[in-house]
Amino acid sequence: MRIDAEKCIGCERCTYYCPVEAIHVAEREDNPKKKRSWIDEDECVECGVCFRANVCKPQAIYQQELKWPRVIRKSFSDPMVEFKxxxxxxxxxxxxxxxxxxxxxxxxxxxxxxxxxxxxxxxxxxxxxxxxxxxxxxxxxxxxxxxxxxxxxxxxxxxxxxxxxxxxxxxxxxxxxxxxxxxxxxxxxxxxxxxxxxxxxxxxxxxxxxxxxxxxxxxxxxxMGFPVYPNGKVNLGLGRVLNK
Ligand code: SF4
Ligand code: SF4
CATH class of the missing domain: 3.30.70 (Alpha-Beta Plaits)
Known part of the structure; x- marks a missing residue:
């Protein structure tokens, strides 16, 4: 995910939505009295939460094209994406x-x-x-x-x-x-x-x-010394039974 520095007004709203704290706020290079946000792409897992939260009024957050191998981040982190x-x-x-x-x-x-x-x-x-x-x-x-x-x-x-x-x-x-x-x-x-x-x-x-x-x-x-949290789950007949 990326932030368009030209559009961003530095309101910081998006920063609260990132589950891995990859969104940071910095002074604008062209005007140090103002702020802008930026995404650390090495840390960003492409979950799409900041984008889907729809909190960016100037619509500065955008999804860049993801190529292999980066696209794997999205496959494992964005619940809206189906694994092919x-x-x-x-x-x-x-x-x-x-x-x-x-x-x-x-x-x-x-x-x-x-x-x-x-x-x-x-x-x-x-x-x-x-x-x-x-x-x-x-x-x-x-x-x-x-x-x-x-x-x-x-x-x-x-x-x-x-x-x-x-x-x-x-x-x-x-x-x-x-x-x-x-x-x-x-x-x-x-x-x-x-x-x-x-x-x-x-x-x-x-x-x-x-x-x-x-x-x-x-x-x-x-x-073996593992703490155990027993857990039972019963599906109430809503699934298509593949196990015949
Ligand atoms: S896509 Fe997810 S991980 Fe990346 S900046 Fe947005 S909220 Fe953070
Ligand atoms: S919500 Fe939009 S305008 Fe506000 S800091 Fe994030 S990217 Fe910038």
Missing amino acids: ETGVPGRGTEEMKTNEITGRFKKGSWGMAVEVGRPAVGARLKDLELIAMALAERGVKFEPRNPVTFLFEDVKSGKLKPELRNEKVLSAIIEFEVKPEQLKPVLQVIKEMSDKVESVFSVDLISHPEEEEKGPALKIVKE
Whole structure:
């Protein structure tokens, strides 16, 4: 996103809307008594919030043409944009919350996700790559219908296309499946990564309720020292069942 310096009157209204604080205010070069705003393009994740908020009276905020690899910022940060390869808006995935519709994660295995980034901080994709490569070393299978999987140069190693490493997004979700015997090593890797990456991340784990009654996943997660926030979600028949 950009701000037309000629049109901007420096009212600062847009600055309050940016979730990563990429909009700054400066003195005008042509008149130091007046202000203008500018966008730090390295920090901007192209979420479109400042534009959609419609707070700029002189309409100084505009969307420049986004080319590869920058366009990836918008795909992962603007909920109004559909991810081309998956056909899903937002972060481009149906993800595990709709598992009873999609049936991605079968009985006998667990679905996991690492959500890298959050509003106010965002994430560099190089951090996502570090986590993905460490997970790949433990033999996890990345979800083929997740947009992050399309960013890999090599899906087996979790290595990203190199031009993407410095791109910044609001957040992106690595999704994968683990077999019961993989859970401990995977959690260990995730723990190690918390010291190695700068971006914040959280971890999701999904299991079938009847398996959970036997207690394995939660028990292992707690043993590994992770704080647990159990969460149930039921879709009320509004989704088209793909899991037949
Ligand atoms: S597009 Fe989003 S990240 Fe970029 S300046 Fe606007 S609000 Fe901030
Ligand atoms: S809202 Fe518009 S005029 Fe006001 S500071 Fe932002 S870009 Fe400039």
